Amino acid sequence: MYLKGFELFVFAALCLLVYLGIERAKRKPPEVRPFPALEHIDEAVGRAAEMGRPVHFSTGLGGLHDEWAPVTTAGLAIMGEVAKACGKYRVPMRYTTVLSYLVPIAEDLIKFGYDTAGHVELYNPDMVVYTGEEQRAMMSAMMGYIMREKPAVNMLFGATKYETINFLGTGAIAGCMQFGGTPRLYYLPVMMVTCDYCLLGEEVYAAGAAVTKEPSQLGSIKGIDHFKIFVLGWMIVSLILALAGLDWFGKLIKM
Amino acid sequence: MALVLKRREIPIAIFAVVSLLLLADYFTGAWPDVAKETIGWAIILWMFSYVLGVTSLFRYHLTRIQKRSQYWAYSVVLIVCVFVYLLSGLLGGVGGFSGIPASKAFNDFLWLNVLAPLQTGILSYVGFYMYTIFFRGARTRSWDVGIMMIVTIILMLNVAPVGMALWEGFGPLGDWFKDVINTGSYRGIMIGVGVGLIAVWVRAMLGYERAFLGELSRGAE
Numbered sequence: 001m002y003l004k005g006f007e008l009f010v011f012a013a014l015c016l017l018v019y020l021g022i023e024r025a026k027r028k029p030p031e032v033r034p035f036p037a038l039e040h041i042d043e044a045v046g047r048a049a050e051m052g053r054p055v056h057f058s059t060g061l062g063g064l065h066d067e068w069a070p071v072t073t074a075g076l077a078i079m080g081e082v083a084k085a086c087g088k089y090r091v092p093m094r095y096t097t098v099l100s101y102l103v104p105i106a107e108d109l110i111k112f113g114y115d116t117a118g119h120v121e122l123y124n125p126d127m128v129v130y131t132g133e134e135q136r137a138m139m140s141a142m143m144g145y146i147m148r149e150k151p152a153v154n155m156l157f158g159a160t161k162y163e164t165i166n167f168l169g170t171g172a173i174a175g176c177m178q179f180g181g182t183p184r185l186y187y188l189p190v191m192m193v194t195c196d197y198c199l200l201g202e203e204v205y206a207a208g209a210a211v212t213k214e215p216s217q218l219g220s221i222k223g224i225d226h227f228k229i230f231v232l233g234w235m236i237v238s239l240i241l242a243l244a245g246l247d248w249f250g251k252l253i254k255m
Numbered sequence: 256m257a258l259v260l261k262r263r264e265i266p267i268a269i270f271a272v273v274s275l276l277l278l279a280d281y282f283t284g285a286w287p288d289v290a291k292e293t294i295g296w297a298i299i300l301w302m303f304s305y306v307l308g309v310t311s312l313f314r315y316h317l318t319r320i321q322k323r324s325q326y327w328a329y330s331v332v333l334i335v336c337v338f339v340y341l342l343s344g345l346l347g348g349v350g351g352f353s354g355i356p357a358s359k360a361f362n363d364f365l366w367l368n369v370l371a372p373l374q375t376g377i378l379s380y381v382g383f384y385m386y387t388i389f390f391r392g393a394r395t396r397s398w399d400v401g402i403m404m405i406v407t408i409i410l411m412l413n414v415a416p417v418g419m420a421l422w423e424g425f426g427p428l429g430d431w432f433k434d435v436i437n438t439g440s441y442r443g444i445m446i447g448v449g450v451g452l453i454a455v456w457v458r459a460m461l462g463y464e465r466a467f468l469g470e471l472s473r474g475a476e
Contacts, residue, residue: 001283019461022457073464100304103311105469108469125314131312136378140377143380162381172388183444205451205454206451220458
């Protein structure tokens with residue numbers, strides 16, 4: 001047995017700040033930074049309605065079974081809101097996945113979104129397409145779909161891997177309005193150059209809450225921001241003390 | 256009983272117990288066997304969900320064939336391929352039960368001469384796209400992306416022999432971008448990612464984040 005003391009302290013501090021942020025938000029709704037990618041979802045789906053073309057969404061290769069589960073959860077939360085917008089504008093949507101267990105979850109989310117918008121009759125189980133547990137099958141399925149159907153909007157939010165390049169590259173060639181977001185660093189540049197709007201790094205996690213516009217959810221983003229200020233303060237103090245020859249503060253991290 | 260099992264508190268409680276157990280093991284190393292076993296269960300459950308995926312796949316493609324939708328012939332190709340490969344695997348794949356040498360040869364043929372080249376072909380797109388994406392799909396719509404593209408060109412000239420031949424300064428300049436700017440921003444983003452990840456976990460524990468249950472996330476109820 002061992003104890004990762006410092007990590008536990010940081011983890012507990014962050015959980016506490018997020019919790020306090022949520023509790024405070026119930027009393028007074030916070031103002032959080034805007035996420036352009038989320039603010040333009042409605043406009044993008046409206047564009048799809050005008051063009052008479054579908055909206056395509058994917059959470060990429062990441063799932064709920066690994067360390068990327070939280071980002072997939074955030075991606076699914078965004079998809080729920082996209083489904084709601086699609087219901088509002090009566091636009092068909094399609095979700096492509098490589099993971100079998102995401103099929104019923106996505107079906108429920110899309111149905112729920114159309115239902116919330118008052119158009120559950122537009123929902124069709126075929127809106128969720130399972131391509132088999134194989135990344136290259138997913139890549140070819142998505143590339144083929146985009147070139148054949150030319151969706152007006154193409155979205156990729158999640159723990160994406162190298163399918164990002166083909167997926168967004170094809171979407172850019174097909175002239176889709178593109179939205180993307182991933183915390184995976186390798187694919188951030190690809191998203192930056194191929195997407196009209198993208199969420200970078202931890203913005204994807206925050207977006208899962210921001211998209212709901214619920215005060216309690218927004219409170220968690222405030223908690224994250226407060227923690228970042230705490231981390232920044234810790235780094236500055238450590239730096240000053242280290243420059244002064246006192247490195248015991250920095251050594252706390254090794255506890 | 257069925258109504259009790261349908262309550263959303265049940266999956267949230269399972270999520271809470273399992274994640275707390277795994278976290279406790281991570282921080283203390285107290286229950287490594289239990290943690291390993293729990294992760295094993297998750298994988299087994301995932302395998303069971305293949306049935307759902309395959310059902311969805313067949314429903315989608317059979318509907319397309321039935322309605323003679325556009326490109327329905329591709330759906331026929333897919334279903335035929337699934338059954339041919341399944342049969343070939345059952346008869347001559349690893350642990351295949353036929354024992355006929357020809358069935359193993361056929362399975363190997365499908366694997367080596369059909370599937371592997373197709374997979375390699377799709378993979379080759381990645382390299383092709385990576386090198387041509389700037390010309391084909393890049394959208395330089397903001398200063399941020401413009402700066403990133405300039406830095407990309409400098410870094411390409413840093414690693415390509417022609418860059419150093421053109422100007423020796425591409426060497427130290429590219430290295431500075433990689434060692435200082437890139438490493439610093441990488442670490443900053445990683446801290447942000449870790450923070451965001453834990454925030455999602457807290458929201459899920461409190462029942463606000465329910466997208467993983469197939470529900471739209473809501474506020475306090």
